[in-house]
Amino acid sequence: MFEFIYLAILIGIGGTALLDLWALLLKTTLGLPTPPWHLVGRWFAGMPEGRFIRREGIPNAPTVSNELAIGWAMHYVIGILFAAAVLLIWGVQWAHNPTFLPALIVGLVTVGAGWFILQPGMGVGVACSKAPKPNVARLQNIVGHVVFAIGMYGAALLVG
Incomplete structure:
Protein backbone atom coordinates (compact mmCIF):
# COMPACT_ATOMS: atom_id res chain seq x y z
CA MET A 1 0.00 0.00 0.00
CA PHE A 2 2.86 2.38 0.82
CA GLU A 3 4.38 1.78 -2.61
CA PHE A 4 1.05 2.52 -4.29
CA ILE A 5 0.66 5.83 -2.44
CA TYR A 6 4.31 6.77 -2.98
CA LEU A 7 4.11 6.08 -6.72
CA ALA A 8 0.74 7.81 -7.13
CA ILE A 9 2.13 10.93 -5.46
CA LEU A 10 5.32 11.04 -7.51
CA ILE A 11 3.67 10.18 -10.83
CA GLY A 12 0.76 12.56 -10.20
CA ILE A 13 3.08 15.40 -9.26
CA GLY A 14 5.24 14.69 -12.31
CA GLY A 15 2.28 14.76 -14.69
CA THR A 16 0.81 17.86 -13.11
CA ALA A 17 4.15 19.68 -13.09
CA LEU A 18 4.62 19.03 -16.82
CA LEU A 19 1.11 20.35 -17.43
CA ASP A 20 2.03 23.51 -15.52
CA LEU A 21 5.21 23.92 -17.54
CA TRP A 22 3.12 23.49 -20.71
CA ALA A 23 0.78 26.26 -19.57
CA LEU A 24 3.76 28.51 -18.90
CA LEU A 25 5.16 27.74 -22.36
CA LEU A 26 1.82 28.63 -23.97
CA LYS A 27 1.71 31.88 -22.01
CA THR A 28 5.28 32.77 -22.97
CA THR A 29 5.09 31.82 -26.64
CA LEU A 30 1.45 32.44 -27.57
CA GLY A 31 0.29 34.81 -24.86
CA LEU A 32 -2.41 32.40 -23.68
CA PRO A 33 -3.59 32.95 -20.12
CA THR A 34 -2.58 30.43 -17.48
CA PRO A 35 -5.36 28.51 -15.74
CA PRO A 36 -7.19 30.55 -13.09
CA TRP A 37 -6.25 28.47 -10.07
CA HIS A 38 -7.68 31.08 -7.71
CA LEU A 39 -11.10 30.48 -9.26
CA VAL A 40 -10.70 26.73 -8.96
CA GLY A 41 -9.83 27.30 -5.30
CA ARG A 42 -12.92 29.46 -4.90
CA TRP A 43 -15.05 26.68 -6.36
CA PHE A 44 -13.56 23.99 -4.11
CA ALA A 45 -13.82 26.26 -1.06
CA GLY A 46 -17.58 26.50 -1.57
CA MET A 47 -18.09 22.75 -1.48
CA PRO A 48 -18.14 22.32 2.32
CA GLU A 49 -21.02 24.81 2.36
CA GLY A 50 -22.90 22.81 -0.29
CA ARG A 51 -22.09 25.09 -3.23
CA PHE A 52 -21.24 22.71 -6.06
CA ILE A 53 -22.64 24.66 -9.00
CA ARG A 54 -22.14 28.36 -9.71
CA ARG A 55 -24.64 29.24 -12.41
CA GLU A 56 -23.63 32.89 -12.17
CA GLY A 57 -20.04 31.90 -12.88
CA ILE A 58 -17.29 31.48 -10.34
CA PRO A 59 -15.68 34.88 -11.15
CA ASN A 60 -18.87 36.50 -9.81
CA ALA A 61 -18.78 34.54 -6.55
CA PRO A 62 -17.31 36.23 -3.47
CA THR A 63 -13.57 35.79 -3.03
CA VAL A 64 -12.40 33.25 -0.49
CA SER A 65 -9.43 33.42 1.84
CA ASN A 66 -6.48 31.45 0.43
CA GLU A 67 -8.34 30.59 -2.77
CA LEU A 68 -5.16 30.59 -4.86
CA ALA A 69 -3.43 28.15 -2.49
CA ILE A 70 -6.56 25.98 -2.39
CA GLY A 71 -6.71 25.95 -6.19
CA TRP A 72 -3.07 24.97 -6.59
CA ALA A 73 -3.34 22.30 -3.90
CA MET A 74 -6.45 20.77 -5.47
CA HIS A 75 -4.82 20.87 -8.91
CA TYR A 76 -2.02 18.65 -7.59
CA VAL A 77 -4.32 16.45 -5.48
CA ILE A 78 -6.41 15.72 -8.57
CA GLY A 79 -3.26 14.93 -10.55
CA ILE A 80 -2.28 12.45 -7.84
CA LEU A 81 -5.75 10.89 -7.90
CA PHE A 82 -5.57 10.48 -11.69
CA ALA A 83 -2.16 8.83 -11.33
CA ALA A 84 -3.68 6.55 -8.69
CA ALA A 85 -6.31 5.58 -11.27
CA VAL A 86 -3.56 4.39 -13.62
CA LEU A 87 -2.06 2.32 -10.82
CA LEU A 88 -5.44 0.91 -9.77
CA ILE A 89 -6.34 -0.18 -13.28
CA TRP A 90 -2.94 -1.38 -14.55
CA GLY A 91 -1.36 -2.19 -11.20
CA VAL A 92 1.71 -0.91 -9.42
CA GLN A 93 3.81 -3.00 -11.79
CA TRP A 94 2.92 -0.49 -14.53
CA ALA A 95 5.13 2.07 -12.78
CA HIS A 96 8.06 -0.35 -12.89
CA ASN A 97 7.69 -1.03 -16.60
CA PRO A 98 5.53 1.85 -17.90
CA THR A 99 4.02 2.09 -21.34
CA PHE A 100 2.44 5.23 -22.69
CA LEU A 101 -1.01 3.88 -23.59
CA PRO A 102 -2.38 3.52 -20.01
CA ALA A 103 -1.29 7.06 -19.15
CA LEU A 104 -2.84 8.36 -22.38
CA ILE A 105 -6.12 6.52 -21.77
CA VAL A 106 -6.46 7.98 -18.27
CA GLY A 107 -5.33 11.39 -19.50
CA LEU A 108 -8.02 11.46 -22.19
CA VAL A 109 -10.78 9.93 -20.08
CA THR A 110 -10.17 12.49 -17.35
CA VAL A 111 -10.94 15.32 -19.78
CA GLY A 112 -14.49 14.36 -18.87
CA ALA A 113 -13.92 15.37 -15.25
CA GLY A 114 -13.26 18.92 -16.41
CA TRP A 115 -16.01 18.96 -19.00
CA PHE A 116 -18.77 17.41 -16.90
CA ILE A 117 -17.86 18.33 -13.31
CA LEU A 118 -15.43 21.25 -12.98
CA GLN A 119 -16.55 23.50 -15.82
CA PRO A 120 -20.32 23.20 -15.22
CA GLY A 121 -19.71 23.61 -11.50
CA MET A 122 -17.79 26.81 -12.12
CA GLY A 123 -20.52 28.17 -14.41
CA VAL A 124 -18.66 27.69 -17.73
CA PRO A 134 -15.72 26.84 -26.66
CA ASN A 135 -13.91 24.82 -29.33
CA VAL A 136 -10.58 26.49 -28.56
CA ALA A 137 -11.10 25.76 -24.85
CA ARG A 138 -12.00 22.14 -25.60
CA LEU A 139 -8.91 21.68 -27.73
CA GLN A 140 -6.76 23.18 -24.96
CA ASN A 141 -8.36 20.76 -22.48
CA ILE A 142 -7.60 17.74 -24.66
CA VAL A 143 -4.03 18.79 -25.45
CA GLY A 144 -3.43 19.63 -21.79
CA HIS A 145 -4.55 16.18 -20.69
CA VAL A 146 -2.30 14.57 -23.31
CA VAL A 147 0.59 16.61 -21.89
CA PHE A 148 -0.42 15.43 -18.41
CA ALA A 149 -0.33 11.83 -19.69
CA ILE A 150 3.15 12.39 -21.12
CA GLY A 151 4.19 13.75 -17.73
CA MET A 152 2.79 10.74 -15.88
CA TYR A 153 4.56 8.38 -18.25
CA GLY A 154 7.83 10.30 -17.93
CA ALA A 155 7.55 10.39 -14.14
CA ALA A 156 6.91 6.64 -14.08
CA LEU A 157 10.02 6.10 -16.19
CA LEU A 158 12.01 8.12 -13.65
CA VAL A 159 10.63 6.66 -10.42
CA GLY A 160 9.73 3.09 -11.43
Missing part, protein backbone atom coordinates in the same frame (compact mmCIF):
# COMPACT_ATOMS: atom_id res chain seq x y z
CA GLY A 125 -21.16 25.08 -18.94
CA VAL A 126 -20.71 21.51 -20.04
CA ALA A 127 -17.47 21.16 -22.02
CA CYS A 128 -16.88 24.93 -21.91
CA SER A 129 -20.11 25.59 -23.80
CA LYS A 130 -20.37 29.07 -22.25
CA ALA A 131 -16.73 30.00 -22.87
CA PRO A 132 -16.03 32.80 -25.37
CA LYS A 133 -14.43 30.26 -27.74
Whole structure:
Protein backbone atom coordinates (compact mmCIF):
# COMPACT_ATOMS: atom_id res chain seq x y z
CA MET A 1 0.00 0.00 0.00
CA PHE A 2 2.86 2.38 0.82
CA GLU A 3 4.38 1.78 -2.61
CA PHE A 4 1.05 2.52 -4.29
CA ILE A 5 0.66 5.83 -2.44
CA TYR A 6 4.31 6.77 -2.98
CA LEU A 7 4.11 6.08 -6.72
CA ALA A 8 0.74 7.81 -7.13
CA ILE A 9 2.13 10.93 -5.46
CA LEU A 10 5.32 11.04 -7.51
CA ILE A 11 3.67 10.18 -10.83
CA GLY A 12 0.76 12.56 -10.20
CA ILE A 13 3.08 15.40 -9.26
CA GLY A 14 5.24 14.69 -12.31
CA GLY A 15 2.28 14.76 -14.69
CA THR A 16 0.81 17.86 -13.11
CA ALA A 17 4.15 19.68 -13.09
CA LEU A 18 4.62 19.03 -16.82
CA LEU A 19 1.11 20.35 -17.43
CA ASP A 20 2.03 23.51 -15.52
CA LEU A 21 5.21 23.92 -17.54
CA TRP A 22 3.12 23.49 -20.71
CA ALA A 23 0.78 26.26 -19.57
CA LEU A 24 3.76 28.51 -18.90
CA LEU A 25 5.16 27.74 -22.36
CA LEU A 26 1.82 28.63 -23.97
CA LYS A 27 1.71 31.88 -22.01
CA THR A 28 5.28 32.77 -22.97
CA THR A 29 5.09 31.82 -26.64
CA LEU A 30 1.45 32.44 -27.57
CA GLY A 31 0.29 34.81 -24.86
CA LEU A 32 -2.41 32.40 -23.68
CA PRO A 33 -3.59 32.95 -20.12
CA THR A 34 -2.58 30.43 -17.48
CA PRO A 35 -5.36 28.51 -15.74
CA PRO A 36 -7.19 30.55 -13.09
CA TRP A 37 -6.25 28.47 -10.07
CA HIS A 38 -7.68 31.08 -7.71
CA LEU A 39 -11.10 30.48 -9.26
CA VAL A 40 -10.70 26.73 -8.96
CA GLY A 41 -9.83 27.30 -5.30
CA ARG A 42 -12.92 29.46 -4.90
CA TRP A 43 -15.05 26.68 -6.36
CA PHE A 44 -13.56 23.99 -4.11
CA ALA A 45 -13.82 26.26 -1.06
CA GLY A 46 -17.58 26.50 -1.57
CA MET A 47 -18.09 22.75 -1.48
CA PRO A 48 -18.14 22.32 2.32
CA GLU A 49 -21.02 24.81 2.36
CA GLY A 50 -22.90 22.81 -0.29
CA ARG A 51 -22.09 25.09 -3.23
CA PHE A 52 -21.24 22.71 -6.06
CA ILE A 53 -22.64 24.66 -9.00
CA ARG A 54 -22.14 28.36 -9.71
CA ARG A 55 -24.64 29.24 -12.41
CA GLU A 56 -23.63 32.89 -12.17
CA GLY A 57 -20.04 31.90 -12.88
CA ILE A 58 -17.29 31.48 -10.34
CA PRO A 59 -15.68 34.88 -11.15
CA ASN A 60 -18.87 36.50 -9.81
CA ALA A 61 -18.78 34.54 -6.55
CA PRO A 62 -17.31 36.23 -3.47
CA THR A 63 -13.57 35.79 -3.03
CA VAL A 64 -12.40 33.25 -0.49
CA SER A 65 -9.43 33.42 1.84
CA ASN A 66 -6.48 31.45 0.43
CA GLU A 67 -8.34 30.59 -2.77
CA LEU A 68 -5.16 30.59 -4.86
CA ALA A 69 -3.43 28.15 -2.49
CA ILE A 70 -6.56 25.98 -2.39
CA GLY A 71 -6.71 25.95 -6.19
CA TRP A 72 -3.07 24.97 -6.59
CA ALA A 73 -3.34 22.30 -3.90
CA MET A 74 -6.45 20.77 -5.47
CA HIS A 75 -4.82 20.87 -8.91
CA TYR A 76 -2.02 18.65 -7.59
CA VAL A 77 -4.32 16.45 -5.48
CA ILE A 78 -6.41 15.72 -8.57
CA GLY A 79 -3.26 14.93 -10.55
CA ILE A 80 -2.28 12.45 -7.84
CA LEU A 81 -5.75 10.89 -7.90
CA PHE A 82 -5.57 10.48 -11.69
CA ALA A 83 -2.16 8.83 -11.33
CA ALA A 84 -3.68 6.55 -8.69
CA ALA A 85 -6.31 5.58 -11.27
CA VAL A 86 -3.56 4.39 -13.62
CA LEU A 87 -2.06 2.32 -10.82
CA LEU A 88 -5.44 0.91 -9.77
CA ILE A 89 -6.34 -0.18 -13.28
CA TRP A 90 -2.94 -1.38 -14.55
CA GLY A 91 -1.36 -2.19 -11.20
CA VAL A 92 1.71 -0.91 -9.42
CA GLN A 93 3.81 -3.00 -11.79
CA TRP A 94 2.92 -0.49 -14.53
CA ALA A 95 5.13 2.07 -12.78
CA HIS A 96 8.06 -0.35 -12.89
CA ASN A 97 7.69 -1.03 -16.60
CA PRO A 98 5.53 1.85 -17.90
CA THR A 99 4.02 2.09 -21.34
CA PHE A 100 2.44 5.23 -22.69
CA LEU A 101 -1.01 3.88 -23.59
CA PRO A 102 -2.38 3.52 -20.01
CA ALA A 103 -1.29 7.06 -19.15
CA LEU A 104 -2.84 8.36 -22.38
CA ILE A 105 -6.12 6.52 -21.77
CA VAL A 106 -6.46 7.98 -18.27
CA GLY A 107 -5.33 11.39 -19.50
CA LEU A 108 -8.02 11.46 -22.19
CA VAL A 109 -10.78 9.93 -20.08
CA THR A 110 -10.17 12.49 -17.35
CA VAL A 111 -10.94 15.32 -19.78
CA GLY A 112 -14.49 14.36 -18.87
CA ALA A 113 -13.92 15.37 -15.25
CA GLY A 114 -13.26 18.92 -16.41
CA TRP A 115 -16.01 18.96 -19.00
CA PHE A 116 -18.77 17.41 -16.90
CA ILE A 117 -17.86 18.33 -13.31
CA LEU A 118 -15.43 21.25 -12.98
CA GLN A 119 -16.55 23.50 -15.82
CA PRO A 120 -20.32 23.20 -15.22
CA GLY A 121 -19.71 23.61 -11.50
CA MET A 122 -17.79 26.81 -12.12
CA GLY A 123 -20.52 28.17 -14.41
CA VAL A 124 -18.66 27.69 -17.73
CA GLY A 125 -21.16 25.08 -18.94
CA VAL A 126 -20.71 21.51 -20.04
CA ALA A 127 -17.47 21.16 -22.02
CA CYS A 128 -16.88 24.93 -21.91
CA SER A 129 -20.11 25.59 -23.80
CA LYS A 130 -20.37 29.07 -22.25
CA ALA A 131 -16.73 30.00 -22.87
CA PRO A 132 -16.03 32.80 -25.37
CA LYS A 133 -14.43 30.26 -27.74
CA PRO A 134 -15.72 26.84 -26.66
CA ASN A 135 -13.91 24.82 -29.33
CA VAL A 136 -10.58 26.49 -28.56
CA ALA A 137 -11.10 25.76 -24.85
CA ARG A 138 -12.00 22.14 -25.60
CA LEU A 139 -8.91 21.68 -27.73
CA GLN A 140 -6.76 23.18 -24.96
CA ASN A 141 -8.36 20.76 -22.48
CA ILE A 142 -7.60 17.74 -24.66
CA VAL A 143 -4.03 18.79 -25.45
CA GLY A 144 -3.43 19.63 -21.79
CA HIS A 145 -4.55 16.18 -20.69
CA VAL A 146 -2.30 14.57 -23.31
CA VAL A 147 0.59 16.61 -21.89
CA PHE A 148 -0.42 15.43 -18.41
CA ALA A 149 -0.33 11.83 -19.69
CA ILE A 150 3.15 12.39 -21.12
CA GLY A 151 4.19 13.75 -17.73
CA MET A 152 2.79 10.74 -15.88
CA TYR A 153 4.56 8.38 -18.25
CA GLY A 154 7.83 10.30 -17.93
CA ALA A 155 7.55 10.39 -14.14
CA ALA A 156 6.91 6.64 -14.08
CA LEU A 157 10.02 6.10 -16.19
CA LEU A 158 12.01 8.12 -13.65
CA VAL A 159 10.63 6.66 -10.42
CA GLY A 160 9.73 3.09 -11.43
